[in-house]
Amino acid sequence: MPSVALLLPGAGAQYPAMAYGLYRYEPAFTTAMDTVLELLGQAGERLYRLWSSGARLRTVAEVHPLLFAVCHALSETVRDRGLRPGAVLGQSVGELVAAVQTGVLPLTDAVRLVAVQADALAGAPAGGALAVAAAPPAVSPFLRGGTVVAAANGPGQTIVSGSEFGLAATRRALEGAGLTWMRVQVPAGLHGPLVTEACLDTLPAFEASVYTAPHTPLLSGCAGGRPEPERAVDPEFWALQPARPVLLDAALGQLATVGALLCAEVGPGHGLAVQARRHGHRAVSLLDGCVGAPHEERDRLRQALDSLLLGDPGDRPDNKPTARVAWLRPPGGGSA
Template sequence: MATTRRVALLFPGQGSQYPRMAAGLYGQVEVFTDTMDQAFESLGHLGVKLRDEWRSERPGALFDDVVRAQPLLYAVEYALGRTVLDWGVRPAAMLGHSVGEMVAATLSGVLSFSSGLRLMLDRVEQYAATPPGGMLAVAASAADVTAHLTGTLAIAAVNAEQQTVVAGERAELAALTRTLRDRGFTCVAVRANQAFHSPVVAGAARRSVDAWSAVSLRPPHTRLYSARLGAVLGSAAAVDPAFWAMQPAAPVLFWPTLDLLLRDESVLLVEVGPGQGLITLARRHPALQSGHCDAVGLLPARAAGPDAELAALRAAADRLAADGHIRPGAAAPSIEARSGV
């Protein structure tokens, strides 16, 4: 039965990656496969390494590092997004967390995928040279966490009213973890080797302005809720190279931005990336609790193997068809084409 809800795409960020994320779709889902191949080929030597790491059950120590996680998340999420658009979904809005915001920008026409891949090569180079750092998720409000911050430590993300991420240099982050645990806070390390969304990476962000200036930027054709701004992205910011270059050093205002999106309209949130971290947070929002809005993930909530990934994708397609966002059966050919079913 068709509903009046529109579709909003959510793109997760650093920390959502897991070994073989979405690899179960490779060779099975045509658009996804072709897009991943395009990414690996465009990335040259890095692309060869990325392909091996992505398909490995036990990727190397760099898997959570900027040099692997960021280009892989960017490519995998873009390829998943292309798949959904290929089914005929016409999203009313997009919202990306961290590197997911760059995927949203690409799918909404701000930059091309080939430009995005070139920028990923630059990002790998600039950010790999930043001081060893990390990120810590804390089950507490930003206000409660802020009182304990020292030195390079900064609020990197506001994920929910009771979930805040801190980033900073490694030793300081370790000391903060001890302090917070002693005081009864629950904390868990985010899978990251750099202090993204903190002043620690501001120098790398500034150095990437040149690469962004060399790229053609256009206003988005689909409404883009920017977690950097906590607002809808306007044309001026969309075409400003410095806005995008500095985005990885600025806090991710995910919850306030999501709140704005959910207040603006009735939507079916679709998580376009590994896991279901963002829609799990979204389920705490009154708009989802009341049934006004709802959510579905394209992939399982946690790493579960290729069959579970294909099953989750089919279930998401069925849900989109049931709600009238795509024609019944529209997704089947692209999912079944390579498997010969």
């Protein structure tokens, strides 16, 4: 069987009823979803009602646990098909899924931690994020009001986060410079100082878990690649990730060091697969932002898994807007 690199996304990849078309039709997916939702207790019951009704996810307390569950369930579906993960790369909340998939954390601990983390982040000062169609050095001069670079995704995309006041001032500065921007559908000022205090509050919960060295190569968006062995088992490294910038471009650059792998974005969107292809990796997204009838998600998943089993994910257009990112001004001279 081909070896596959699992790419696990974070907030911004979600959409209403994401992957619900697979539930009760894909046994491995259904079992894994049920397990996570049951571990979440009453919160899991509420999340199931939101998920099955197609309601929009509005808070971190909704987005993070449900996105974690979907990405974990899709990862288990990949394994159920006989595909062997040769590496796992996590971004934002996808890092905790990566911790499970590489054996750093048991699922029970990871579910507990994602719930604690989501509740803490939901209480952080209000904020949001923008995607800018430029590299960080070109964006930094136009940051205003405490807004910071939250993610370096590639030469053509930088994510900035901050308060709504800071984002509004930054938007005006970007427009004055002729830079294209988009609003990212994240419910907090993640990967910046707005959430640092909330992350510190979760540290005791992270310190209560036991960490094991990864049995599969682990790449971290926070670390910008493979974390040092001692860092991979450090509770503080995991607890503070939502407040640290995501160095996705650097992490994808290191992916080649673990071998020539096929890449599968194991989540609802296709943003990580797009960036992986820009690094020369062969990549496919399991659902590709498939917002439509439930059978379309099932068809898309089966096509993607078949292409991975054949060892040829093929090429897909990488410039279409997704359901999670809304254009707030015309693309003009570029796209993010």
